[in-house]
Amino acid sequence: MERGVPIRAVCRAISILQEINQMGSLSMMQISKRGRIPYPTACRIVQTLMHEGLIEQEPARKFYRPTALVQSLSQGFQADSFLVEHSRRHLRALTHKIGWPVSLTVRIGTHMVVRDSTHADTSLTFERYYPGFRLPLMDCASGRVCLAHMTPEQLDRVMDWVSLVGSPSEQDLTAYVSVNTLNKIREEGYAAIGWGQHNLTPGKTSSVAVPIFRDGQFEAALTMIYFAAAMKQGEAVERHLAELKATAAAITEEINCTELPDMEFPVLN
Template identity: 75%
Template structure:
């Protein structure tokens, strides 16, 4: 199939489903703002998605929410399920030890998508972050760890895609890659962001993220989230980086052991 500019109406419909899924429910005006389309366009998109059974209006107010049919869009997708499965017990252990929530995120296009987290298992959080929550690749610690472990070819392909179809905020990625040293992040094995802006409570939390590497390739990021006012970034790194790296190493070891087990089963 020839590569070219995507169909904008399809892209906007997908963005609408993602926005509603992430926030739980949205008004038409909120959809218009979040998706970046005029109000009349938002109305047509919503009407189409209602017709297809993917979203519905709430009974008591003019807010729109996803239906169970949305789950059908992921049927048959396995993807990084093994990473999530083997990470779950380890991130829970880390939260039990330090108190702070921990998440596992993977890259999807120019965003990092939360696949699992322990926000629901600790009181040290402002919000619960469910699987599917998205963060801009260049503006989150997990995204920067991901970028740092890309090959030059992968980076070049990502830049090409951003230039072709990226939103204005995505194009900031180019500036980040050219100005900041991804090599330093890769060598130190972590990325940290203070007073993060791209979450449900902008400016209230800070993060430290480390990679899960398998066979030399980035698989996912493990991120610890803490209250920005609780401690300075240097103190948080000193306290928690070692445990984060240990957790990522344990997940990697479990994944490799499972792969080896599968190979032995095939041989036998």
């Protein structure tokens, strides 16, 4: 196999597991549609995941849900827990001050993944977003902030990866990520997306994101999510950007002044 070319079956299995984990439970037809794969292929992958104990069928209907075993996939990875631990009080304080929910996201592959959020702490939200919810790197405010702080080499690798394994819609979005756009985001210190399409209520919310750094490198994004009908993008930036940046700076300072705990990976028998 050519170096750098992914194994398609593995990519599909991971994608299906992520979809089921994110949505809570899905029928076989929903799995096939969301994974954009033929129904027979979806059936074989689901059977494999069930055999490995990562998903199970609900007792009362033919829906499939994750099992507790999926948590084993994150064993030994503590960096995100460290980040969440030292960010949480800052996120809560910010939401208490501005009213709007905020989220903490990190890049995993071609997605930004929610690690913590304050949607449960305010009534100014349509939905609650739990750790593990994914947003496309190319078309969310946090993803644009992440891309803006990559080196040219890192950006090229990500673009190449999207072209290999990204969905058609993700590949189309690369056209909107220009060098000039990313330079502007880096200079202004934020990215904004209006009427977001890749959340639980498409077209109803907008967002503004700012970067958090560790050792001078992009670590995560802090994002404010607000009702798109409540404020225009410029008004949201004018009202809340300074507070977002101040909170991101406080988190940056705390995680850089605190020693990251040693990793302790489990021993596999």
